Amino acid sequence: MATMQRTMEQAMDREDMGEMEDEGENCPIATLDITVNLKNRAKAITSAAYGPENPELPNRAFWMKKAEQWDVSPEDAKQSLCGNCAAFNVSDRIRQCIVDGIGTEADPWGTVKLADLGYCEIFDFKCAASRTCDAWVTGGPNTGEDEEDDMEDEE
Numbered sequence: 001m002a003t004m005q006r007t008m009e010q011a012m013d014r015e016d017m018g019e020m021e022d023e024g025e026n027c028p029i030a031t032l033d034i035t036v037n038l039k040n041r042a043k044a045i046t047s048a049a050y051g052p053e054n055p056e057l058p059n060r061a062f063w064m065k066k067a068e069q070w071d072v073s074p075e076d077a078k079q080s081l082c083g084n085c086a087a088f089n090v091s092d093r094i095r096q097c098i099v100d101g102i103g104t105e106a107d108p109w110g111t112v113k114l115a116d117l118g119y120c121e122i123f124d125f126k127c128a129a130s131r132t133c134d135a136w137v138t139g140g141p142n143t144g145e146d147e148e149d150d151m152e153d154e155e
């Protein structure tokens with residue numbers, strides 16, 4: 001019951017913030033609007049301890065905390081990253097959305113590849129493969145292949 005209530009609250013939050021995708025090929029708003037993206041990212045940080053801020057550093061305290069929470073060793077905790085989370089969408093379609101949102105002032109594809117960016121389907125923001133959060137789900141990333149298979153089946 002609590003889970004259902006939480007899910008409904010999350011869905012209502014998402015609608016309030018105008019984050020729901022339209023049907024079809026449209027991009028999630030957070031890929032195009034940096035303000036929405038930052039707001040959703042902040043929510044991932046406060047509610048699910050998204051991080052670490054700089055994955056290049058040892059971040060011992062961060063990984064100790066994750067290990068404690070997941071009841072695994074810090075080394076094992078470091079194996080559960082956005083990059084292999086089922087909510088991490090790295091489909092061509094989403095990555096094109098992220099590139100479109102970055103615009104032409106920077107090198108959009110270079111930025112996406114350097115930061116290994118994808119889209120978090122749970123918190124609705126652009127996230128980096130080398131980070132993680134408390135809501136990590138096994139089985140990822142989502143490369144969009146299932147989506148493509150479904151489309152082929154419909155043809």
Ligand code: SF4
Pocket residue numbers: 044050081082085086087088119120121122123127131132133134135136137
């Ligand atoms: S839910 Fe998955 S993709 Fe989203 S921030 Fe957490 S670990 Fe990363």
